[in-house]
Amino acid sequence: MMRQIPIQDLQWRHTAFLSMQPVDRPLLGIWVGDYYFTSQFPHGVSRWQPGAEITPQELTFEQFLPDYRNLYELHERLNDDFFYVGSAYPGLPWMEAIMGCRVNAEESSTWTTPFLSDYAQLEELRPVGESPWFRKLIELTSALVEWADGRFPVNAPLLRGPADIAAAMRGSTQFVMDFYDNPEGVKQLLDLCAQARKQVMQAILDIVKPFHSGLAAGGYPSKLWTPGKTCLYNQEDAAAVLSPRIFERFLLPLEDSIATQADLAYIHLHSSCLYPVDILLRDSNYSVLQVNYDHDGSGPRLPAILPTLKKILEQRPLILWGEFTLDEMKQLATLGSRGLSLQPIVANEQEARACQDAVLRIWQSAGSQVKD
Numbered sequence: 114m115m116r117q118i119p120i121q122d123l124q125w126r127h128t129a130f131l132s133m134q135p136v137d138r139p140l141l142g143i144w145v146g147d148y149y150f151t152s153q154f155p156h157g158v159s160r161w162q163p164g165a166e167i168t169p170q171e172l173t174f175e176q177f178l179p180d181y182r183n184l185y186e187l188h189e190r191l192n193d194d195f196f197y198v199g200s201a202y203p204g205l206p207w208m209e210a211i212m213g214c215r216v217n218a219e220e221s222s223t224w225t226t227p228f229l230s231d232y233a234q235l236e237e238l239r240p241v242g243e244s245p246w247f248r249k250l251i252e253l254t255s256a257l258v259e260w261a262d263g264r265f266p267v268n269a270p271l272l273r274g275p276a277d278i279a280a281a282m283r284g285s286t287q288f289v290m291d292f293y294d295n296p297e298g299v300k301q302l303l304d305l306c307a308q309a310r311k312q313v314m315q316a317i318l319d320i321v322k323p324f325h326s327g328l329a330a331g332g333y334p335s336k337l338w339t340p341g342k343t344c345l346y347n348q349e350d351a352a353a354v355l356s357p358r359i360f361e362r363f364l365l366p367l368e369d370s371i372a373t374q375a376d377l378a379y380i381h382l383h384s385s386c387l388y389p390v391d392i393l394l395r396d397s398n399y400s401v402l403q404v405n406y407d408h409d410g411s412g413p414r415l416p417a418i419l420p421t422l423k424k425i426l427e428q429r430p431l432i433l434w435g436e437f438t439l440d441e442m443k444q445l446a447t448l449g450s451r452g453l454s455l456q457p458i459v460a461n462e463q464e465a466r467a468c469q470d471a472v473l474r475i476w477q478s479a480g481s482q483v484k485d
Contacts, residue, residue, distance in 0.1 A: 116189045116196075120325050124340045126194050130430055131339065131377070131400070133452035138476040139445075140454035142195035142336055143465045144434065145187060147458065148408070149221040150204030150333060154180040157202055161218035167205070168216075169249035174256035177202055181257065185265055191465055198332035199261060200270040201253035208272050208310055209281040210246040213238060227284035232298040235305060241312045250313070254320050266324035269317040269345070271333060275306035275367045276351035282306075289354050292363070300363065307367040314345060314374055330379065335403050335434040335456050339377050347371050347399075348381035349389075357388050365392060372398040379403050379432065385412035387421050394428050406435025415441045419448070426452050434458070439471060446479035 130140040146152045157177035161167060181199060188197035201207070206225050210216050214225035229235070241247050250270070258267045273281075279302045280288040291299040321328065327340035337344055347368060352360055372378035379401035382389060393399055402425050406415070415437075422445075425431045430452040437445065437457050445455065455472065459465045 117192050120196065123194055123196075124325065127338050127340055130452065130454055133430055136450045138472060139450050141193045141469065141472055142454060142456040143191055143193050143468060144334070144456060144458045145191070145461060145465055147460075148334075150202070151221045153184060153333075154202055154204065156180050158204070158218075163218055163220050165218050166215060167218055167223065169210070169245045172202075172249055172253065174253055174260075177253075178260070181260065185261075187462070188265070190462065193465075193469060195336055195338070197265040198329045198336045198338075199257055199265055199267045200332050201250055201257065203270040203333045205270070206273070206281065207246065207250055207270055208278045208306075208313065211241060211244045211250070211313060212278055212282055212306065212309060214281050225281045227282060227287070229282040229302075232295065232302065235301065238305070241309050247313060247316075251316060251320065254317055258320060258322060263322070263324070266329035266338070267321050268328065268330050268332065269314055271346075271348070272310055272313060274347050274349040274351075274364075274371070275303045275310060276349050276355070276364055278306040278310065279303055280351045280354075285351070285354060288351070292355070292359055303363060303367060307370060311371060311374060314371070318343065318345075318374070328375075330375075331403075334405055335381070335432045335454075337377075337379055337401060337403075337432065337454075342376035344377045344379070345371070345375040346379060346381065350381075350383065350386075352389055353383065353386040357392065360389055361392050365396060369396065369398040377401070381405065383407055383412065384418050384435075387418065390421055390425060394425070399429075401430045401432060403432035403434065406433060406437065408436060415444055419444065423448060430454070432456060439475075442471060442475050443479075446475050450476060 126140055129136050151158050154177060156179040185197045205223055206216060209225045213228055217224055261267050283291065327338055328343045329336060329338045330344040330346040331337050349364060377400045378398065380399045381403045383405045384407045393402060422431060426448055432454045434456040435458060457468055459468050
């Protein structure tokens with residue numbers, strides 16, 4: 114069974130989400146799998162051995178093609194409010210590798226090794242355009258655009274923000290200490306990382322093509338489609354080890370400069386680290402906020418964060434991604450539907466259909482359209 118709802122008929126829901134118009138239910142985008150990239154690209158990662166270094170020379174579009182085909186067909190069958198949003202394999206730390214970090218495989222992920230032991234080494238970094246990882250990213254993205262042939266949108270893979278990149282280059286502990294021991298050095302590094310990310314993002318924007326008049330962003334862990342506009346995704350998980358003062362003073366100007374590369378930008382947050390919400394709501398550059406509902410044991414439970422989610426929805430559209438029980442969905446229905454995109458994790462297609470039915474039933478019962 115392939116898509117029953119034409120893409121053109123979905124545009125009004127996405128436009129309504131972005132403009133926070135009253136609707137009968139949240140914008141629904143289902144994620145089939147788990148928290149890890151490897152579960153969605155089993156063929157592409159099958160040749161990697163845990164602990165072994167991954168080099169750009171060994172990556173080919175063909176090794177990931179069976180996974181792209183499966184993911185595209187899966188999303189066509191789901192018939193939710195989205196479609197497949199593709200990119201070069203998102204499980205690789207592309208920006209960190211482009212900046213010089215070594216990349217190694219793990220069982221379900223990848224990891225990088227810090228290499229910047231002294232800020233004097235910044236003068237020795239090769240330009241972004243000369244990085245083999247950058248050239249491979251452009252090659253894989255171009256190949257995917259050609260293969261997609263307009264059937265689904267292609268965008269940048271997960272490109273982490275300046276602080277995430279800098280923390281990978283220096284090591285997390287040293288990176289935090291640098292704000293106190295060498296603030297000028299860390300500022301120089303962050304500026305360099307921001308400029309590199311913008312250069313990479315612009316190269317991707319120059320390659321991808323509009324999908325029904327708009328671009329898409331994300332794909333993991335969430336996605337956004339902006340009919341008639343360009344868009345991009347950003348994240349700074351390193352915020353979790355920094356103070357609000359450091360975030361606002363050092364990072365926010367850089368995050369804002371990244372956001373201006375597109376008509377509309379959204380930024381990823383974790384439910385375990387929501388202090389940036391107040392800072393971002395005072396700032397107008399991120400039109401949409403996205404929150405990962407972290408699994409039990411790594412973040413607060415839903416009742417504790419509902420007030421923050423409500424605060425976001427009073428001012429901005431919100432994308433909420435994670436695993437939700439039926440009881441938690443009922444709690445989320447108290448937020449209404451306006452400006453909310455619910456993007457739940459499910460294990461398989463059967464659960465996806467059950468999730469769709471549950472969302473329709475719960476929001477209809479809650480009478481969200483009346484509350485809105």
